[in-house]
Amino acid sequence: MSTQDIPSGDEFSTPLIQWYRVNKRDLPWRDAGNPYHIWLSEVMLQQTRVDQALPYYLRFIERFPTIFDLANAETHDVLVAWEGLGYYSRGRNLHEAAKTVVEQYNGKIPDNWDDIRQLKGVGDYTAAAVLSIAYNKPYAVVDGNVLRVLSRYLGIQDDIRQLSVRRFIQNVVSEWIPEDAPADFNQAMMDLGAGICSPKKPSCNACPVQHSCVANATLQTDIIPYKSKAKKVPHHTIVVGIIIDQNDRLLIAKRPETVMLGGLWEFPGGKVEENETLEEALKREILEELGVSIRAIQPFHTLKHAYSHFKITLHAFTCRIENGNPEAKSSTDIKWVSRAELSDFPFPKANRKLTDLLQKTV
Ligand code: SF4
Structure with a gap:
C-alpha cells in the first residue's frame, strides 16, 4: 500500500461530518473549547470507554477545575482522583505535563505540534486530538476505532497490527481530514467507531458511509479488521x-x-x-x-x-x-x-x- 493508492476522501468525509453534526454524542468536554478539559478527556479515554471514564472526568474536573489547580496539586491527590481508572502513568504524566504548561507556557496548552509533543505523556494521538478539537488544526487521530472503521471502509485484508497498515491508514486520514472541519472530522470518527462501526455486528444500516464501504458491500464486516492470533497472555x-x-x-x-x-x-x-x-x-x-x-x-x-x-x-x-x-x-x-x-x-x-x-x- 502506498500513498498513491489513497482514494478521494470527499465521499467519506462529507456524509460523515453531516451525520456527526446531527447525531453527535453530548459529552461535557465538547463544544466549550476548553483545551484543558479536552486534553484531560483524551488522556482518560485512552484504553477506557466513555461511559467508564465519564464519572472520573467529572470528579477530576471538580477536584482540579483548572490546569493551575492540577499543576499545584500533590501527586498523592492526583493519584487518589485517578484511582480505579487504571494505567496510572497517564495520571502521573498528566500532572507533570500540567506543571510544564504552567511553568513554561503560562498555563496555555501549546497550540503547535512540536511544543505539545514535548509534554510528558503526550503522544501522536493526544497531540492530534487536542490540536484538532481545541485549536481546529488539521491533525488526524488514529486509534483502534479509526483503524477498524477505515480498514472496513477500504476493505483492507492485511493484519491491522502491522505498522505498514497503520501508517497507510494514518496517511489516508491525514489526507482526508478537511481543513475547515478537523474537530468535527476527528470526533465524527470517534463517534462512528464507538457507536456504529462497533467491533462486533456493526450497524451498517445506520452508517453515513454505508454506500461506499467495501466491507459492507462485500459482506466482510465480520472478518475485517483482520488480526492474526494474539500471543498467549502470561x-x-x-x-x-x-x-x-x-x-x-x-x-x-x-x-x-x-x-x-x-x-x-x-x-x-x-x-x-x-x-x-x-x-x-x-x-x-x-x-x-x-x-x-x-x-x-x-x-x-x-x-x-x-x-x-x-x-x-x-x-x-x-x-x-x-x-x-x-x-x-x-x-x-x-x-x-x-x-x-x-x-x-x-x-x-x-x-x-x-x-x-x-x-x-x-
Ligand atoms: S458501513 Fe458498516 S462496516 Fe462500513 S464503515 Fe459503516 S458501520 Fe463500518
Whole structure:
C-alpha cells in the first residue's frame, strides 16, 4: 500500500461530518473549547470507554477545575482522583505535563505540534486530538476505532497490527481530514467507531458511509479488521502479606515512581517463584522488601486480576511480625495505618479489593 493508492476522501468525509453534526454524542468536554478539559478527556479515554471514564472526568474536573489547580496539586491527590481508572502513568504524566504548561507556557496548552509533543505523556494521538478539537488544526487521530472503521471502509485484508497498515491508514486520514472541519472530522470518527462501526455486528444500516464501504458491500464486516492470533497472555501467581500490629494497624508500602503502578500504595509481596510454596514465597518477599520475618500466617483472600499484558492470581495472607523493624527496602515509603485510613491512599485495583474486604471485616 502506498500513498498513491489513497482514494478521494470527499465521499467519506462529507456524509460523515453531516451525520456527526446531527447525531453527535453530548459529552461535557465538547463544544466549550476548553483545551484543558479536552486534553484531560483524551488522556482518560485512552484504553477506557466513555461511559467508564465519564464519572472520573467529572470528579477530576471538580477536584482540579483548572490546569493551575492540577499543576499545584500533590501527586498523592492526583493519584487518589485517578484511582480505579487504571494505567496510572497517564495520571502521573498528566500532572507533570500540567506543571510544564504552567511553568513554561503560562498555563496555555501549546497550540503547535512540536511544543505539545514535548509534554510528558503526550503522544501522536493526544497531540492530534487536542490540536484538532481545541485549536481546529488539521491533525488526524488514529486509534483502534479509526483503524477498524477505515480498514472496513477500504476493505483492507492485511493484519491491522502491522505498522505498514497503520501508517497507510494514518496517511489516508491525514489526507482526508478537511481543513475547515478537523474537530468535527476527528470526533465524527470517534463517534462512528464507538457507536456504529462497533467491533462486533456493526450497524451498517445506520452508517453515513454505508454506500461506499467495501466491507459492507462485500459482506466482510465480520472478518475485517483482520488480526492474526494474539500471543498467549502470561500468568503470574502473586502473594501479599497483610501485616497487622497489636493495635490493629496494617502495614502498607508505596511503589517506586519508576515502575508500573508507580506512586500507588499496596500490601507488600511479590511473585511466587518456581518450586516455592505460597507461604515460602511470602516469607521471602517480606524479608526482601521489609527486612522482617513473619508468623501467624493465615489465608485471607484469593482473587484474579487482568492487566493489559498479563494476568495474576493474587493470594493475600494476614500475618504478624515475628522479628525486626520493617524498613522500606524496595518501596519508597511504608506506613502503619488503621483500616479506616486505607481509603485515604491510592491503591491499584486488586489491592483495593483487599482494602474493601478489610474494612468490612473489622
Ligand atoms: S458501513 Fe458498516 S462496516 Fe462500513 S464503515 Fe459503516 S458501520 Fe463500518
